[in-house]
Amino acid sequence: MKPLLTCLLLIPFLSGCPHQPEGRPPCCRELRAGPPLPDRSLYHIDSRWTSDVGREVPVGVLRGRPQLVAMIYTSCEFACPIIVNDLRRITAALPADRRSSIGVLLLSIDPERDTPERLAQFRNRMSLPIDTWTLLRGAADDVREVAALLGVNYRKDSRGQYAHSNLITLLDADGEVVFQQAGLNQGVEPILERINSLAAPCGTPAGR
Amino acid sequence: MLALAAGALGGAEPRPAPGMIRVPAGVHRPLVRSITDAAEVPVAAFDLDVLPVTNARFLEFVLANPRWARSRVKRLFADGAYLARWAGDHELGSNAPPDAPVTDVSWFAAKAYAQWRGARLPTLAEWEYAALASPTGPNGAQDPEFRARLLRWYSTPDDAPGRVGQGTPNYWGVHDLHGLIWEWVSDFNNSLVTGDARGDGGLERDLFCGAGAAGARDPSDFPAFMRYGFRSSLKASYTVHNLGFRCARDPAPTPR
Structure with missing residues (x-):
């Protein structure tokens, strides 16, 4: 009873807890209403994105639980699989009861090639869990807008490969940047510490 | 009117929207590039605003979009x-x-305005290609008088930009690409990529040292260096007193 009570009390402050049925990708859950977003929330952007399951959503649909965000492209031969692996290492290092309360968001920087089908293939190939990982593609200028907000730089070279920043961003449940980790194959401790400093998930007593 | 009808009947590409002109396809030669960048970036035909966006036009946007x-x-x-x-x-x-x-508008604001109008910001390649034209030819780089005029503007600080469309349009019919304000482009921030896994050694980092200029397309094109340096210094939320923008559009816009 007590955990449930804590959860209810926290709702107005955390803008909701993940009560949604599992087995559906995060982008297909209901858009959560909540108090106004903080000024620095990324979820103010109003562009619409298409997920690998073909659904068109604003990124604000992910409001409600913290997200680890990276910008990649699926035909990337080198850095992107490593970024995905880094994200996996981070989530794997979380306590089991927290794992489902953290989302992972992959945004494609390659709107030409990364169709929803390509994203779906990527999800299969990389075995990305459907209930926590979101894969989105958007219009070129909308990609650039998110990149500008995250501080990710990228450009296409003459071979069709992208040079891009390798950056993992931790957003809190309201979409504010909490922490950024640059570079590949970094230790997971610093970012884990920041994840754990975010509000405790529902179903666990606060402050654990 | 005749031309309009012919275009509509003949199945030719739709004419540019009012206030825009068609810039034919061409190439942009990047000022500086990494070893994997192409020397020539093809630019497809695109429509470009003849004039920069004015205060009056931007006010219409703000009235329609209170969040701005x-x-x-x-x-x-x-x-x-x-x-x-x-x-x-x-x-x-x-x-x-x-x-x-x-x-004094940020890149985000400029992008939002362009989308509101059903347009977009020009890419860096499009802007530079259009701005290369002098009043008399598509490539002003070979025109010493045009270059001297540009240099004078780029070296003269000007606090309050005057009215748009006062000077001579360039070869394509576009006004004020130089001499009035600096302009945002959609990919202003692609100049420098740091933290790339394949190593930053591939990018020419010391662009503004002597070696950088020596490797550049045209070391004497100072205005291009100034634009490059200026863009590299920007963040998308920055507003600058002499930085504005204009819109571009693909010739056959796909309905959103």
């Missing part, structure tokens, strides 16, 4: 000097004549 009013814009999307020259949220005032280019 000066007092309401989120700091994430524009710094504290956003529309600083305006008298208020919905008043231009004497420091911002209606027919002067809007300045």
Whole structure:
């Protein structure tokens, strides 16, 4: 009873807890209403994105639980699989009861090639869990807008490969940047510490 | 009118929207590039605003989109000097004549305006390609008089931009690409990529040292260096007193 009570009390402050049925990708859950977003929330952007399951959503649909965000492209031969692996290492290092309360968001920087089908293939190939990982593609200028907000730089070279920043961003449940980790194959401790400093998930007593 | 009808009947590409002109396909030669960048970037035909966006036009956008009013814009999307020259949220005032280019707008604001109009910002390659033209030819780089005129502007600080469309249009019929304001482009921030896994050694990092200029397309093209340096210094939320924008569009826009 007590955990449930804590959860209810926290709702107005955390803008909701993940009560949604599992087995559906995060982008297909209901858009959560909540108090106004903080000024620095990324979820103010109003562009619409298409997920690998073909659904068109604003990124604000992910409001409600913290997200680890990276910008990649699926035909990337080198850095992107490593970024995905880094994200996996981070989530794997979380306590089991927290794992489902953290989302992972992959945004494609390659709107030409990364169709929803390509994203779906990527999800299969990389075995990305459907209930926590979101894969989105958007219009070129909308990609650039998110990149500008995250501080990710990228450009296409003459071979069709992208040079891009390798950056993992931790957003809190309201979409504010909490922490950024640059570079590949970094230790997971610093970012884990920041994840754990975010509000405790529902179903666990606060402050654990 | 005749031409319009012919275009509509003949199945030719639709004509540019009012206030825009068609810039034919060409190439952009990047000023500086990494070893994997192409020497020539093809530019497809595109439509470009003849004039920079004015205060009056931007006010229409703000009235239709209250979240972009000066007092309401989120700091994430524009710094504290956003529309600083305006008298208020919905008043231009004497420091911002209606027919002067809007300045003190962030990249986010410029992008939002362009989308509202069903257009987009020009890419860096498109802008540079269009701006290469002198009044008399598509490539002003070979025109010493044109280059001297550009240099004079780029070396003369000017606090309050005058009215748009006063000078001579360039070869394509576009006004004010030089001499009035600096302009945002959609990919302004692609100049420098840091933290790339394949190593930053592939990018020419010391661009503004002697070696950088020596490797550049045309070391004597100082205005191009200035634009390059200026763009590299920008962040998308920055607003600058002489930085505005204009819109571009693909010739056959796909309905959104």
